[in-house]
Amino acid sequence: MRRRPLVVFLLLTAASLAASEDSGKRWWSHVEYLASDQLEGRLTGSVGHRKAAEYVAEQFKKDGLVPAGALGYIQPVRFYSRTIVEKNSSLELIQNGHAEALQLAEEVILSARIRPARTLSPSLAFVGYGLTVPEYRYDDLKGLDLRGKVAVYLYGGPSTIPGALRAHYSSLEERWKSLKRAGAVGVLAISDPHHMDIPWDRLMVLRTQPAMTLADPKLEETPGEQFAAFFNPTHAEKLFAGTEHSFSELVALADSGKPLPTFPLAVSLSAKVAFEEKSVVSQNLVGILRGTDPKLKSEYVVLSAHLDHLGVGEPIQGDRIYNGAMDNAAGVATILDVAAMLHESNAKHRRSILFVSFTGEEKGLLGSRYFVAHPTVPLRSMVGNLNVDMFLPIIPLKILTVLGLNDSSLGPMLRSVVEPLGVTIQEDPEPARNLFIRSDQYNFIRAGIPAIYFKVGAAPGSPEAAIGKRWLTDHYHAPSDDTHQPVDFGAAAKYNQVVLHLIQAMADQPAAPTWSQDSFFRRYAKAEPKALSAP
Ligand SMILES: [Zn+2]
Structure with a gap:
């Protein structure tokens, strides 16, 4: 049985409604391809991931991004892959x-x-x-x-x-x-x-x-x-x-x-x-949208999302392909959609924007760990990170749950971006889930770079929160996280607008993002520019 995705549109002015509808459609078309069975769940090191990477590179090119990997847009990353016998x-x-x-x-x-x-x-x-x-x-x-x-x-x-x-x-x-x-x-x-x-x-x-x-x-x-x-x-x-x-x-x-x-x-x-081990290569992808300020264009704000998922595994209800539609084809689709919107509007911004697609996230944030240790632009030129991972547009976007809200100037910046959209902000209501260290923003933070990560949220105890909880139990890291689940297109389009406006604000503010005085993570900013070292 295939259910058609539930479509919910935003109430916007006629012009922005058209733009938002286009953006929602384009976003979904990326998700549909990246999460298709053809790409076999995009396991790190697999042919499916490589095909997905080629697709991302193609979109980067179409949106006028300058290649900034080691081989064109691609930064190859080598891994050991092990299974227990x-x-x-x-x-x-x-x-x-x-x-x-x-x-x-x-x-x-x-x-x-x-x-x-x-x-x-x-x-x-x-x-x-x-x-x-x-x-x-x-x-x-x-x-x-x-x-x-x-x-x-x-x-x-x-x-x-x-x-x-x-x-x-x-x-x-x-x-x-x-x-x-x-x-x-x-x-x-x-x-x-x-x-x-x-x-x-x-x-x-x-x-x-x-x-x-x-x-x-x-x-x-x-x-x-x-x-x-x-x-x-x-x-x-x-x-x-x-x-x-x-x-x-x-x-x-x-x-x-x-x-x-x-x-x-x-x-x-x-x-x-007993275990078996082999070595595999997979791909990070990096592209630059150049800034216009003679001085600030050599600084980068980083918009990232992980492309990899879990590949083909044990079947659940006859389905072996772990498509990873929400985790995280949706997030990569967001950064591609934002690149396209910036390209279409020909918007100018002072700093450069670095678009990065990571591999190896599901294996322990490994692609971002590698990137921060072997950056393809100078580490200290990256002044802020906005990471998009499993933002779950399965309920209307009224609240954003924000990780790192009070840790840097990115929190107040996000607040000013979402207020006109009628969206409120909350801190993580479930700190026990450790979401703050569970995606790629964490490797930027450890390298001293202020970062923020947010997802569609719900008030604790609300029916929407129950929908989120049920999604985790039934679909998180399961083959059913595919394109046949209900998706709230309105929430996705609104989320993409928030990402667009925040990354533009980050790129355009005269001052680079700063850590809050009392943030624990501020200590990494003062450390020598040696990635991943302890304070
Ligand atoms: Zn995941």
Whole structure:
């Protein structure tokens, strides 16, 4: 059954209605191609992604962008791609000399985002949230000796620590820095069952996807990590057998934002991990729309979106192609639509606008990590980033949820752009989802560049919020995120207008965007122009 997308148009003046209708149609035509079965879900390193990249390059050319990759618009990026060979792998829990085999997939999912040790028999320590946040003198690892151990942690954090900071220290790289310092050799992560974007049965389906890392050894995120796995919260009670704590007690503490105890587990692990590895190449794309100010045109404001998605995988309801229409064909279509609108209107702006399409986002923001470490324009000439990822135009656009709203001058700038459109702004009502570190803007932020990211939002508890939640459960990273789902074209067209006006404002303001005095992330701006280094 194919449903026709639900069309909702904006009430605008006749002229802008026509323009907006054109923009909405053009936006959707990009989505239709990029999310078509023909491109097979645009997996990083795949033929489908390469075809999508060729399409983006063609559009860049049509819109008069100057090629700014390494080969025309393209910046090639090399990756290692790994998959776990489950039939040759095993995991056992050992307690008092007694071994219990764990069921791979149902109880535990092995991760290949690291190059795992083939065999390992570590003891286990529960490290709470596994967080070290020096600014708040908060340290789950205080006094723990994790030498040779695998750290078991629960996703989340104490409510006393602001969302962005918590998100930052929960990132793979930051969390691993402190765990490694304490001696850990690996991690076993457990989700809070009440805060899972994707239910376990779908995680099981997704586990066969290849994991990837950048081939550039300087860009390794978790050096020395030998084991990584996720434990199904439904079965997690068995990890705590023989201790004074139960998993349900720990979840209750986490749900109320309280600190967690840390303690050694009575069970240890015996792991045999088999995996396959190959190397693949994929594409970032970079194009420039030149500014007109003699001085400011050598500065860039960056408009970015990731092109990659999950490719072909385990079927759900007979469908194997993970089309990624909302995630993130829609976002790439937005930057293409904005490029076309700028081209058509022949608008002048002082700074140059850099259009970037990233690969490897789904594999851990890897294309943007590579780009910021190997920028094709000088890193310090990029003065701000607006990133578009999964903005979800499935409900009317009345509210924008903004990540990084108070961190830089981009927040107030966005406010002045949306007010005339009758759109209000809210901060992230669900900081537990860590959205701030979950897309490519994060690599710009870490390189000291003010960035902002926003999506169609809803008031907490409203029917619209429920639609968003249901979308995550049913469609997020599922084959049904395709072009047959209901889309609110009015919301998409309005969103694209907001992006257009904000990027123009960023390009035209006399002063470059600045970090807020009290933003945690401001410290990266003062660091030497060395990408991805710790402050
Ligand atoms: Zn995604």
